[in-house]
Amino acid sequence: MKTIIREVKEQGKLIGLVPTMGCLHQGHLSLLEAAREECDFTVMSIFVNPIQFGHGEDYEESPRDLERDSRLAGAYGCDVIFSPPVKEMYPPGYSTFVHVEGLTAGLCGASRPGHFRGVTTVVTKLFNLVRPGRAYFGQKDAQQALVLKKMAGDLNMNLEIVILPVVREEDGLAMSSRNSYLSPEQRKQAAVIYKSLQAAEKMILSGVIDSEEIKRAVEAVISGADLARIDYVEIVETGELQPLSVLEGQCLIAVAVKFGATRLIDNIIVEV
Amino acid sequence: MKTIIREVKEQGKLIGLVPTMGCLHQGHLSLLEAAREECDFTVMSIFVNPIQFGHGEDYEESPRDLERDSRLAGAYGCDVIFSPPVKEMYPPGYSTFVHVEGLTAGLCGASRPGHFRGVTTVVTKLFNLVRPGRAYFGQKDAQQALVLKKMAGDLNMNLEIVILPVVREEDGLAMSSRNSYLSPEQRKQAAVIYKSLQAAEKMILSGVIDSEEIKRAVEAVISGADLARIDYVEIVETGELQPLSVLEGQCLIAVAVKFGATRLIDNIIVEV
Numbered sequence: 065m066k067t068i069i070r071e072v073k074e075q076g077k078l079i080g081l082v083p084t085m086g087c088l089h090q091g092h093l094s095l096l097e098a099a100r101e102e103c104d105f106t107v108m109s110i111f112v113n114p115i116q117f118g119h120g121e122d123y124e125e126s127p128r129d130l131e132r133d134s135r136l137a138g139a140y141g142c143d144v145i146f147s148p149p150v151k152e153m154y155p156p157g158y159s160t161f162v163h164v165e166g167l168t169a170g171l172c173g174a175s176r177p178g179h180f181r182g183v184t185t186v187v188t189k190l191f192n193l194v195r196p197g198r199a200y201f202g203q204k205d206a207q208q209a210l211v212l213k214k215m216a217g218d219l220n221m222n223l224e225i226v227i228l229p230v231v232r233e234e235d236g237l238a239m240s241s242r243n244s245y246l247s248p249e250q251r252k253q254a255a256v257i258y259k260s261l262q263a264a265e266k267m268i269l270s271g272v273i274d275s276e277e278i279k280r281a282v283e284a285v286i287s288g289a290d291l292a293r294i295d296y297v298e299i300v301e302t303g304e305l306q307p308l309s310v311l312e313g314q315c316l317i318a319v320a321v322k323f324g325a326t327r328l329i330d331n332i333i334v335e336v
Numbered sequence: 337m338k339t340i341i342r343e344v345k346e347q348g349k350l351i352g353l354v355p356t357m358g359c360l361h362q363g364h365l366s367l368l369e370a371a372r373e374e375c376d377f378t379v380m381s382i383f384v385n386p387i388q389f390g391h392g393e394d395y396e397e398s399p400r401d402l403e404r405d406s407r408l409a410g411a412y413g414c415d416v417i418f419s420p421p422v423k424e425m426y427p428p429g430y431s432t433f434v435h436v437e438g439l440t441a442g443l444c445g446a447s448r449p450g451h452f453r454g455v456t457t458v459v460t461k462l463f464n465l466v467r468p469g470r471a472y473f474g475q476k477d478a479q480q481a482l483v484l485k486k487m488a489g490d491l492n493m494n495l496e497i498v499i500l501p502v503v504r505e506e507d508g509l510a511m512s513s514r515n516s517y518l519s520p521e522q523r524k525q526a527a528v529i530y531k532s533l534q535a536a537e538k539m540i541l542s543g544v545i546d547s548e549e550i551k552r553a554v555e556a557v558i559s560g561a562d563l564a565r566i567d568y569v570e571i572v573e574t575g576e577l578q579p580l581s582v583l584e585g586q587c588l589i590a591v592a593v594k595f596g597a598t599r600l601i602d603n604i605i606v607e608v
Contacts, residue, residue, distance in 0.1 A: 074348075157576070159438045160456075160490035165431040184432075185491075192492040218432035219457075220464040304429070 065146050069195055077104035081196035082142075083187060086110040087241035088133045091231040093140050095200035098228055100141040107194050108137045110147040115154065116182025122242075122325070146194065153189060162188045164211045164218070167305055171207045171318055172329065175295055183208055184215050196223055204230045204238045206316055206331040207305065230330070232258065238330045250323040253289035257321050260285035260297075261332045264317050268334050273311040275299045286321055295320035295327060302333060311336045337418050341467055349376035353468035354414075355459060358382040359513035360405045363503040365412050367472035370500055372413040379466050380409045382419040387426065388454025394514075394597070418466065425461060434460045436483045436490070439577055443479045443590055444601065447567050455480055456487050468495055476502045476510045478590055478603040479577065502602070504530065510602045522595040525561035529593050532557035532569075533604045536589050540606050545583040547571045558593055567592035567599060574605060583608045 072079060080103030082095045092108075099106045110133055117123035134145050161181055167173075168180040191199065201209050209227045216225050231239045236258030237251075246254060260282040267278055282297045300307050302314040311334075318331040344351060352375030354367045364380075371378045382405055389395035406417050433453055439445075440452035463471065473481050481499045488497050503511045508530030509523075518526060532554040539550055554569045572579050574586040583606075590603040 076346075157438075158490055160434065160436045160487050162432065162434050162491070165433070166429075167431065189490075189492045192494060195494070215432050218430055218461075219434070220461045222464060222467070 065144075065148070065193055068144060069193070072105045073195060078197040079103060079195060080106045081190065081194045081199045082106070082108045083190050083199065083201070084108060084110055084133075085112045085241070086128055086130065086133045086147075087244070088136050089231075089239040089241060089243075091202050091204065091239040093136065094231050095202060095228055096137060096140045096142055098226065099198065099200050102226075103196075103198055105144075106142050107144045107146055107196065108142045109190050109194065110145055111153065111186065111190075112150075113153075113182055113186040114150055115185060116179050118176055118178060121176070122245075146190075153186070161185045162215065162219070164215050167207070167211050167214055170300065170305055170307070171296065171298055172320060173207065175320060175327075180208070180211050184211060187212060188215070188219075191221060191223065198224045198226050200226045200228060202230065203227050204240065204330065206318055206333075210302070210305065236262070238328070240328060242326050242328060245326040246323055250291050250326070253291050254321075254323055254328060256286055256289040256292060257319060257328060257330045260319065261317055261330060265332055265334055268311060268315075268336060273336060275307070275309050275311060278311070278317070282317070282319065286319070291323050293322045295322055337416075337420070337465055340416060341465070344377045345467060350469040351375060351467060352378045353462065353466045353471045354378070354380045355462050355471065355473070356380060356382055356405075357384045357513070358400055358402065358405050358419075359516070360408050361503075361511040361513060361515075363474050363476065363511040365408065366503050367474060367500055368409060368412045368414055370498065371470065371472050374498075375468075375470055377416075378414050379416045379418055379468065380414045381462050381466065382417055383425065383458065383462075384422075385425075385454055385458040386422055387457060388451050390448055390450060393448070394517075418462075425458070433457045434487065434491075436487050439479070439483050439486055442572070442577055442579070443568065443570055444592060445479065447592060447599075452480070452483050456483060459484055460487070460491075463493060463495065470496045470498050472498045472500060474502065475499050476512065476602065478588055478605075482574070482577065508534070510600070512600060514598050514600060517598040518595055522563050522598070525563050526593075526595055526600060528558055528561040528564060529591060529600060529602045532591065533589055533602060537604055537606055540583060540587075540608060545608060547579070547581050547583060550583070550589070554589070554591065558591070563595050565594045567594055 080099030082099050084092050114123055162184040163181045164184055173180050213225045235255040237254050263285050264278050264282050279297045286292050286294055297319050300316050302316050315334050320329045352371030354371050356364050434456040435453045436456055445452050485497045507527040509526050535557050536550050536554050551569045558564050569591045571589050574588050587606050592601045
């Protein structure tokens with residue numbers, strides 16, 4: 065990988081990186097398309113990063129089908145797939161971590177301690193290995209997007225973090241590799257997640273700005289699905305991710321919902 | 337800085353970086369000489385990094401004479417001095433930190449909690465800003481040297497960390513900007529630090545391998561100076577910096593000694 069990157073850099077090419085954990089879906093492929101359009105050389109990393117999973121999370125079960133993923137990425141014009149072994153990324157004695165404070169405290173950071181430290185660490189490593197001028201991430205992971213932008217800015221990284229919109233199934237469910245874990249009945253009910261966000265958007269557009277009122281409505285919609293268990297429903301501003309009691313400016317409405325052991329997240333941003 | 341670096345990189349030049357906190361002495365200048373010899377373009381950063389100083393440490397009093405330092409560095413062939421304002425390096429809301437675990441727990445890390453996190457964070461920022469192919473540090477800060485090498489390896493940074501030998505005054509005292517804080521009597525007595533290390537080396541060469549015995553001898557030499565207060569005397573292996581009870585292989589003998597409020601460190605490596 066280093067040799068390829070050195071050669072590409074010597075040619076003065078702009079490298080686009082799409083970091084993934086594999087099990088590619090249309091969300092990933094939309095990132096790849098943008099990278100291909102905007103950059104001279106496109107790298108997709110496929111690496112299921114053990115250090116961003118907590119105890120009892122789905123690390124071992126993370127889907128891995130490198131052959132299918134490579135074929136798909138190739139069809140979308142990806143130049144190189146970078147899929148390093150775990151023991152090369154984290155050899156015995158590995159001990160360096162990159163951590164963004166503050167932004168990582170709430171939302172998914174509260175439910176998944178250590179998760180974002182794992183994300184920022186592996187992304188830093190990937191950035192150093194691939195040296196992209198642009199790196200592409202999805203808005204579905206809204207908090208991750210903000211955390212990575214903060215990291216890149218704070219550490220003076222030489223690149224642009226590009227965030228692209230959520231890609232959805234026909235019934236509105238945000239694309240995620242985790243959707244494949246759902247039973248048919250869970251999958252059907254999971255459409256409630258985006259419906260709850262649409263309900264919130266509708267309320268806000270009709271003039272409601274009381275955060276608790278909107279959150280109660282979101283929770284009511286989700287609770288209509290009897291297999292759904294709410295992890296969190298939060299309304300925060302998009303700078304520091306601080307909770308809002310009254311909506312103002314750019315507001316992120318973010319939810320995490322469990323169906324059985326499968327935890328799904330989604331969000332919308334509404335301008336008030 | 338970014339513009340200069342972009343141009344230099346486009347010319348395919350190898351950049352050498354010498355990170356300092358200013359108040360240059362022969363130790364720094366020996367790093368600069370090596371950088372100039374080995375690289376095409378030499379940058380010295382002069383930045384007194386607030387986040388590596390603890391409460392009650394000498395941050396405010398850190399010596400600053402940019403004019404003198406620039407003149408000296410220029411005379412030694414430095415191409416650019418990079419001396420950013422604190423508020424540009426750490427704007428309000430700054431919240432990203434790089435941390436090396438394990439290696440930073442003992443020695444100076446134990447005496448100065450948070451110190452190495454400050455060092456690894458600022459060095460990462462400087463590396464991203466200057467994008468050196470080689471970065472130069474002194475062996476006087478033995479633990480820092482190992483921590484930075486570990487960080488660069490773990491995070492797949494694209495550069496080589498070069499460590500150069502301690503430069504000493506005539507009486508053996510390791511060069512340090514802190515030496516200027518010493519009163520004439522303290523300065524005179526501070527020579528005892530290196531003498532204690534030489535005594536240890538002599539014992540080891542004569543066959544002593546019991547760590548406690550050597551440490552007692554080192555402490556005895558230092559205690560001969562009535563103004564000296566020992567912070568630590570440690571004998572560790574040079575990989576993980578774990579304490580040795582019996583010397584074997586490459587051994588780092590590291591000491592920290594206070595004269596009044598001034599904390600001085602020094603070390604030698606002995607092969608057993």
